[in-house]
Amino acid sequence: MNPESLSFIFLSAFLINNFVLAMFLGLCPFVGVSGKRDTAFNMGLATMFVMFISSVCAYAINTVLVKYELEFLRLISYIAIIASSVQLVEITLKKFSPALFRALGIFLPLITTNCAILGVALFQTVRGYNFLQSVAFSLGAGAGFGLAIMLMAGLREKLELSNLPNITQAAALSMMLAGILSMTFMGFAGLGGSTA
Amino acid sequence: MANPKNTETPLSVQDFTAGLWKENPVFVMMLGLCPVLAVTNTVENSLGMGIATLFVLVCSNALVSALRHLIPKPVRITTYIVIIATFVTLVDYIIQAISLDLYNKLGAFIQLIVVNCLILGRAEAYASRNGFGKSVISATGMGLGFTLALVMLGAVRELLGAGQLLGYQVFSSNFEPWVVMILPPGGFIVLGCWLLLINYIEQRKTGKLLDEESASQCSVPQNQVSS
Numbered sequence: 030m031n032p033e034s035l036s037f038i039f040l041s042a043f044l045i046n047n048f049v050l051a052m053f054l055g056l057c058p059f060v061g062v063s064g065k066r067d068t069a070f071n072m073g074l075a076t077m078f079v080m081f082i083s084s085v086c087a088y089a090i091n092t093v094l095v096k097y098e099l100e101f102l103r104l105i106s107y108i109a110i111i112a113s114s115v116q117l118v119e120i121t122l123k124k125f126s127p128a129l130f131r132a133l134g135i136f137l138p139l140i141t142t143n144c145a146i147l148g149v150a151l152f153q154t155v156r157g158y159n160f161l162q163s164v165a166f167s168l169g170a171g172a173g174f175g176l177a178i179m180l181m182a183g184l185r186e187k188l189e190l191s192n193l194p195n196i197t198q199a200a201a202l203s204m205m206l207a208g209i210l211s212m213t214f215m216g217f218a219g220l221g222g223s224t225a
Numbered sequence: 226m227a228n229p230k231n232t233e234t235p236l237s238v239q240d241f242t243a244g245l246w247k248e249n250p251v252f253v254m255m256l257g258l259c260p261v262l263a264v265t266n267t268v269e270n271s272l273g274m275g276i277a278t279l280f281v282l283v284c285s286n287a288l289v290s291a292l293r294h295l296i297p298k299p300v301r302i303t304t305y306i307v308i309i310a311t312f313v314t315l316v317d318y319i320i321q322a323i324s325l326d327l328y329n330k331l332g333a334f335i336q337l338i339v340v341n342c343l344i345l346g347r348a349e350a351y352a353s354r355n356g357f358g359k360s361v362i363s364a365t366g367m368g369l370g371f372t373l374a375l376v377m378l379g380a381v382r383e384l385l386g387a388g389q390l391l392g393y394q395v396f397s398s399n400f401e402p403w404v405v406m407i408l409p410p411g412g413f414i415v416l417g418c419w420l421l422l423i424n425y426i427e428q429r430k431t432g433k434l435l436d437e438e439s440a441s442q443c444s445v446p447q448n449q450v451s452s
Contacts, residue, residue, distance in 0.1 A: 051409045053263040057342060060255070104317075104336055105310040112303070144259045144340040151333045200255055201420035208413030215410065 035165040038158070042169030045218055048145050049177040050211040055145030059178055060203050062136075069182035073175025075136040077168065080149050082118055083111040084167030087150035088160055107150050115141045145174060180210060240359055244367030250343045251374035251416075252423055257343035260334050261375060262412035268391050271379030273327045275372025277320065277335060281312045282344050282368040283361060286352040290360035293353050305348045306339070313339045343371065381415050382406045 048054045055076070062072045090110050094100055119137045122130045140146060149170050153163040184206050193202065250256045260278070264270045285308050289296075296304050317335050321328045328335070338344070347367055352360040383389055386406030388396040405411050 053259050053261075053409065053412065054337075056258040056262070060258070101314060101318075104314050104339060105307060108306055108310055108339060109303075112306075144337050147340050148333065148337060151336055155333055201417050201424055204413050204417030204420060208410045208417060211410040211413055212405070215408065 033162070035161060038162050039165045039169035039172075042166050043173040043176070044214065047173040047177055047214050047217075048148065048170045049174055050207065050214045052148070054148040055140075055143050055174055058140060058143060059174075059181065059207070060200065063178050063181040063185055063203075066179065066182045066186060069178045070175070071132050072136050072140075073171075073178050075133040076140050076143075076145065076174050077171025078118075078133065079111075079115055079137065079140055079146055080167045080171040080174075081164070082114055083146050084149050084153060084163050086110045086114045087153065088163045091154055103154070107147060111146060111150065112141050145170070177210065181206065184210075240363045241366040244363060244365075244370040245373065246370065248367075249370045249374060250367055251371060252420065254343075256346055257341040257371065258416075259337065260341060261378065262409075262416060264331055264334050265375055265379040265382055265412060266386065266407045267383045267389075268376060268379045269327070270330055271375040272372070273320070273324075274331060274334065275368075275375040277316045277331075278338055278341065278344070278371055279365070279368030280316055281309065281338050282347060282371075283364045284312045285309045285344060286347055286360045286364035287357065289348045290352040290355060290357050296353075301353065302345075302349070305345060305353075309344055309348070310339050343367070377419065378412070378415055381419075382411055386411060 042048065046052060049056065049059050058072060058076070063069050087107050087110065090106050091103065094103055094106065115137055119130075122133070149167050153166050158166055181203070185203070188202070188206075244250065248254060251258070251261050257278070260274055264274045285305070288308050289305055292304075313336060316338070320331070320335060347364060351363055355363070380390065383391075384395060385403045386408075388394060388400045388402050403411075406415065
């Protein structure tokens, strides 16, 4: 596959270089909110949504910064614009679609400054993606995050019923599970070069 | 610990040592996990990342603590993030100037220090309520604890994954490297193993104490019966 093509960028962010399991971004919500499957699903949706918005915003602000040669302000302006645009969307959502807001609402402020969100913005800049490529990248990364957190939640729900030794309290066990999941995802590397 | 009233208490060694082990940001508080796993495939990367985080943590906590009476409450988080982002941009350029090699290896993870919850967490929970000296010392302890955890992970991963330590060959050429340790799954598994080990040690410690207590409690009624 052509590494520049939209489908490749999407698949690469979704499976091959999965944001959580191969690049370790967004681990806090991954460990924190993966207790139940329905919460995990809403969290995944909300993250995908925020990633898409922040990717578009970051692309726009980067174009402006490059034009005026202000690249050293990139980091600060990314954070500011992501935080404020998400807040704006949150307010709009509350007004026009209360049902959707109830599903995603509590997660939106939580994930605004999560490293996966900023990671999408930074990686698309570093790799020099154009607008459509950035959108494909952000959607793939969001879907990948959702997939990983859903898998994790399913595993943890099953494990709640099993008899575990005391020393594998919460975090240690989650790390082990994530390691095994990550190993499974390494299998996708065959789909087309793992260029991180 | 972070009580707003005791800002006048004198500096203590505990402020410094708490972050090193007892409240270690990685192993105990599970903060800032993303860089912990992403860049610890060699000791060199771990050290670079640890020192960069230490620098940002100390500088931003010092500034937050110095400005804590000037920052209005409603916009404090935004202010903290801007302060942190400024120092991260500084570190980003400094590393680029000192070692381009390290800069290329760490990549975007240097800039991602901004969203390391450890730094914002310390700024909000400690620096905004304590004096300048205390904040700097506590931040130094926390940063060193973070670096220690990174190096502990990096050492295991480099040793098993490449048979090297800081670039020097440790095992003979007969050693077959566990490549998986350098790859992403190794990060999760090594951190999981460290946590298991720490849990085990903690449990043995508290378990012994509990045994002694229960033993002494058991002996009391016997004495009463005999008397």
